[in-house]
Amino acid sequence: MTQTRLIELIAPSGYAPDSDVATRGIAALEQLGYTVGNRDVTSRRFLRFAGTDAERVAEINALARRDHPLPDVVLAMRGGYGAVHLLDQLDYKALHDRLCGERVAIVGHSDFTALQLALLSQSHVTTFAGPMLLADFGAETLSEFTVSQFQSVLQSGSHVVQWAGDGASGDIDVSGTLWGGNLAMVCSLIGTRYLPQIDGGVLFVEDVNEPPYRVERMLYQLHQSGVLARQRALVMGDFSQYRLTDYDNGYDMATMVESMRRVIGIPIVTGMPFGHCPDKLTLPVGGQAKLSTSGAQVTLTLTGYPYIAG
Numbered sequence: 001m002t003q004t005r006l007i008e009l010i011a012p013s014g015y016a017p018d019s020d021v022a023t024r025g026i027a028a029l030e031q032l033g034y035t036v037g038n039r040d041v042t043s044r045r046f047l048r049f050a051g052t053d054a055e056r057v058a059e060i061n062a063l064a065r066r067d068h069p070l071p072d073v074v075l076a077m078r079g080g081y082g083a084v085h086l087l088d089q090l091d092y093k094a095l096h097d098r099l100c101g102e103r104v105a106i107v108g109h110s111d112f113t114a115l116q117l118a119l120l121s122q123s124h125v126t127t128f129a130g131p132m133l134l135a136d137f138g139a140e141t142l143s144e145f146t147v148s149q150f151q152s153v154l155q156s157g158s159h160v161v162q163w164a165g166d167g168a169s170g171d172i173d174v175s176g177t178l179w180g181g182n183l184a185m186v187c188s189l190i191g192t193r194y195l196p197q198i199d200g201g202v203l204f205v206e207d208v209n210e211p212p213y214r215v216e217r218m219l220y221q222l223h224q225s226g227v228l229a230r231q232r233a234l235v236m237g238d239f240s241q242y243r244l245t246d247y248d249n250g251y252d253m254a255t256m257v258e259s260m261r262r263v264i265g266i267p268i269v270t271g272m273p274f275g276h277c278p279d280k281l282t283l284p285v286g287g288q289a290k291l292s293t294s295g296a297q298v299t300l301t302l303t304g305y306p307y308i309a310g
Contacts, residue, residue, distance in 0.1 A: 005308060007034045008071035009133060010059050011041035011050030013111040014080025016134060019043065022077070025138030032147065034073070041077055042133075049082045056082065057089045060115070063104075064094035070104050072308040073154065078134040079110025079182075087114060087194055092122035099125045103306045105154050108132050109206075110276065113181030116285045118194040120179065126286035126305050128153070129181050129204075129274065136280070145279040153282040155309040159302045161281055167296035168258070169267040174232035178289035178302065180204040187218045190225050199230045202289045206237030206275030211248070212256035215239060223264050233267045233291055235300075238275030269298055 007029055016022045022042035029036050038059065044051040062068045099106075106127040108116070119125040130153075131137060131146050153159045177198050180186060183205040189195035203222075207215060222228045239253055261268050269291065274281045284305030292299045 005034050005073065006071040007036050007073040007075050009036065009038045009041050009075055009077055010056075011044060011077040012056050012060065012086055012115055013050065013076070013082040014048060014078055015045040015050040016042045016077060021134050021138040024140075025133040025136075028137040028142055029075075029133075032151070037071060048080070049085075050077060053085045053089070057086045060086065061089075061091050061094070064091050064098045066098070070098075070102055072104065074104060074106040076108025076112045076132045078132055079108070079112055081111055083111045083114040084188070087118045090118065090122075092119075095119065095125060096123035099123065103308050105306060105308055107150075107282065109274075109280075110182050111185060113185035114189065114194070116181060117179070117186065117189055117196055120286045121194055121196040124286075126284055128282050128305070129285050130282035131280060135276075136278075139278065141278075143278045143280075145273070149280070150282045153284070153302065153305075154307055157303065157305070157307050161300050161302070163271050163273055163298050164296045165269050165271040165293060165298045166254070166257075167293070168261065169269060169293065171292075171294055172233065172267045172269070173290075173292045174202065174267070175288070175290045176232045177201040178204065178283060178287050179285055180235075181206070181285065183207040183215065183218050184210070187221050190221060190227070195227075196286075201231050202233050202235060202291050203228070203231045204235040204237055204272060204274065204283065206272075207239055208276035209241050210239065211242040211244060212251055212253045213248070215253070216256045216260060219260050219264070223260075228264045228266060231266055233269055234264065235272050235291070236268060236270045237272040238277040238280075240275065240277055269293060271298065272300075
């Protein structure tokens with residue numbers, strides 16, 4: 001960082017179970033040159049949530065107030081559960097009026113996906129699927145990849161990333177609005193006004209603790225509801241910490257993906273480093289993406305998102 005930037009913490013979902021992790025996360029952000037505000041959220045608890053619904057929704061709606069200075073980054077403390085409680089209480093018009101056109105990066109993933117998609121659909125606000133305070137910046141070993149991606153995306157209006165996929169979709173070259181996040185949260189919004197109605201998009205998904213057949217069930221829900229048919233590509237991020245059983249009888253994640261390729265009619269690109277994993281990209285939810293593959297090589301070019309340089 002070339003100058004001090006302000007990060008404001010928010011906690012729209014679960015509480016911090018370990019104060020030492022929160023302290024370590026704040027220290028890591030300070031080492032990166034950020035000033036960290038709203039630290040009290042790390043000790044706030046109500047039942048299984050990081051505060052009452054009123055407290056959690058107020059800190060998001062506060063971003064719409066003209067007397068509330070906008071930070072450079074709004075960073076979710078953690079995921080878990082609870083964001084869905086807030087969706088009906090957000091002041092979407094005021095958030096649109098205040099945030100659109102501003103260089104403020106709102107960052108998180110997991111349960112935070114629900115808020116990101118609601119902000120995109122109702123306020124036309126682009127946010128970032130990326131690292132959070134506890135699991136990422138508070139990790140015992142901070143991922144250099146995650147930090148470099150976070151810093152690079154937020155300080156430039158365009159960004160290119162590459163990774164190795166399985167190469168099974170052939171060579172593709174598509175462009176569109178990038179959107180998605182946690183697969184379970186995306187599916188939970190089907191049939192609500194909070195799921196963005198995006199045509200010609202690039203949809204990315206990830207999840208944790210979900211075995212292949214349950215991932216497939218959610219992908220079928222997206223397929224049978226017509227969401228996938230309107231996209232140019234589906235990008236699979238990290239699907240980890242699941243357990244196969246004898247009953248799966250060889251139906252692993254790769255087999256499931258091949259099965260879905262025969263069903264959905266759009267390319268499926270695998271291997272994106274994003275999700276509940278130490279090394280993760282920072283991705284603009286509502287930004288623009290150019291996705292191309294050559295054999296197993298995948299290139300993703302990101303543009304059209306707010307950044308904090310300058």
